[in-house]
Amino acid sequence: MEEKGQNALEVGKEEAQENKESPEEKSWRTLKYPIWLVDSMDYKVKDIKLAGQGDLQLEWAAMHMPALGEIEREFAKSKPFKGRRISAVLHVTKETGVLMRCLKAGGAEISLAAGNPLSTQDDIAAALAKDGISVFAWSGEGVQQYNEHLQKVLDFDPDIIIDDGADLHALAHSSGKKLNAIGGTEETTSGIHRIKAMEKEGILKYPIVAVNNANTKYLFDNRYGTGQSTLDGVIRGTNIFIPGRHVVVAGYGWVGRGVAMRFRGMGARVIITEVDPFKALEASMDGFDIMRMDEAAKLGEIFITATGDVDIIVEKHMKVMKDGAILSNTGHFDVEVDVKALRAMSVKRRKIRENLEEYTLKNGRRLFLIAEGRLVNLGAAEGHPSEVMDLSFCNQALSSKYVLDNESKLDNIVYKIPEDIDRRIASIKLRTLGISIDELSEKQKKYLGAWEIGT
Numbered sequence: 001m002e003e004k005g006q007n008a009l010e011v012g013k014e015e016a017q018e019n020k021e022s023p024e025e026k027s028w029r030t031l032k033y034p035i036w037l038v039d040s041m042d043y044k045v046k047d048i049k050l051a052g053q054g055d056l057q058l059e060w061a062a063m064h065m066p067a068l069g070e071i072e073r074e075f076a077k078s079k080p081f082k083g084r085r086i087s088a089v090l091h092v093t094k095e096t097g098v099l100m101r102c103l104k105a106g107g108a109e110i111s112l113a114a115g116n117p118l119s120t121q122d123d124i125a126a127a128l129a130k131d132g133i134s135v136f137a138w139s140g141e142g143v144q145q146y147n148e149h150l151q152k153v154l155d156f157d158p159d160i161i162i163d164d165g166a167d168l169h170a171l172a173h174s175s176g177k178k179l180n181a182i183g184g185t186e187e188t189t190s191g192i193h194r195i196k197a198m199e200k201e202g203i204l205k206y207p208i209v210a211v212n213n214a215n216t217k218y219l220f221d222n223r224y225g226t227g228q229s230t231l232d233g234v235i236r237g238t239n240i241f242i243p244g245r246h247v248v249v250a251g252y253g254w255v256g257r258g259v260a261m262r263f264r265g266m267g268a269r270v271i272i273t274e275v276d277p278f279k280a281l282e283a284s285m286d287g288f289d290i291m292r293m294d295e296a297a298k299l300g301e302i303f304i305t306a307t308g309d310v311d312i313i314v315e316k317h318m319k320v321m322k323d324g325a326i327l328s329n330t331g332h333f334d335v336e337v338d339v340k341a342l343r344a345m346s347v348k349r350r351k352i353r354e355n356l357e358e359y360t361l362k363n364g365r366r367l368f369l370i371a372e373g374r375l376v377n378l379g380a381a382e383g384h385p386s387e388v389m390d391l392s393f394c395n396q397a398l399s400s401k402y403v404l405d406n407e408s409k410l411d412n413i414v415y416k417i418p419e420d421i422d423r424r425i426a427s428i429k430l431r432t433l434g435i436s437i438d439e440l441s442e443k444q445k446k447y448l449g450a451w452e453i454g455t
């Protein structure tokens, strides 16, 4: 790709914009780092004029992602992705933007599409397009456009495929298109289920690193990140008062634990539904009420599904819910609340406010659905705070490098994040937080590895 000078203004082929300079555009021209505009670059964003605003958000996020900043500086020197193409499907948030800049600093050419039709922050998409990243994303894009955008990033002919939910991995394997991918990564639990199923069938065409399964990912992102951002999404979607409310959380995995913990922190009476006896026992000993959804449906005032499973709240549950009950989902796909059934059961549907719809049922009760039953923290809020995505995206950055460094050594299976990478990320993060911890002495190491010394 040919790079042009900093002052050239060129817009994507698909969405030509008026070439008048707004104050926002002036502000991106004054940025300290160079902006490369790429000849023949292809992108599709809502409004390229939002780039200046996006740049400010990216600066704000980067300030809170110091560990990834350290990796970016390393990449800027060593250029591990020089001449390589990366296709990514991630929620186009400011934190994803910081990751894209990190990979670009490492020499990558990048094509990016949204991980969900509702999750794109349009100012970030614009800023990244201005950076020379081939972005295909806008908030509120339809499912058909979402799929077209996946195809676009696949057509980029990537060396590395970064995915969140495995829609791109699935397309790469089903499209019949010749693949040159060296390997990939996967961000979330639901995506891991899918790539594991592909591995089981023996159809994986490239190795994939399971980023989600790193300690520095699921322990923090899934639990604390989703805990805070889901609460944020429910509040932004409804501005409802939480204390004293009966909040039903379906699933007590890493996400459910975080959500339950944070709603309890706000004074909610949290009820858990589960299918796993260990998780149910753990939830019980953590002090939550556990019951079947059939019972919880009658009591709940706010519902949040967090299972990664299908059909968690279905017609029979919605029929017995209280008037005014609020439904939401924070699992990856919009399959947990049966929105189709909700529509079919309703005699009236109204948009009440941004991201909140009212459904009046035949029995006269009104149910409220946030963000169409899609990820509530990304649909109705901004996703996880930057501090926690710092950890997740260090994993994405270093896993992408790992795939390249080990090209031809890896089989077409799902890989765990190597422990040394996981530990390194934890150590960098601790250092950036100004936290230092003790080290094992030689005597302690010996003691912990021996069996002879007892009572």
Ligand SMILES: NC(=O)c1ccc[n+]([C@@H]2O[C@H](COP(=O)([O-])OP(=O)(O)OC[C@H]3O[C@@H](n4cnc5c(N)ncnc54)[C@H](O)[C@@H]3O)[C@@H](O)[C@H]2O)c1
Binding pocket: 188, 189, 190, 191, 218, 221, 222, 226, 250, 251, 252, 253, 254, 255, 256, 273, 274, 275, 276, 279, 306, 307, 308, 309, 312, 330, 331, 332, 333, 375, 376, 377, 384
């Ligand atoms: N909103 C976000 O930003 C975000 C972040 C991380 C993960 N996720 C997604 O959240 C979902 C959960 O992820 P996780 O890491 O907690 O997974 P997990 O496997 O740790 O937990 C899922 C839990 O749901 C339970 N479950 C499954 N089917 C159930 C059913 N029918 N009824 C009740 N409980 C049921 C399982 O027993 C398990 O305990 C996934 O879809 C994941 O991709 C979302």
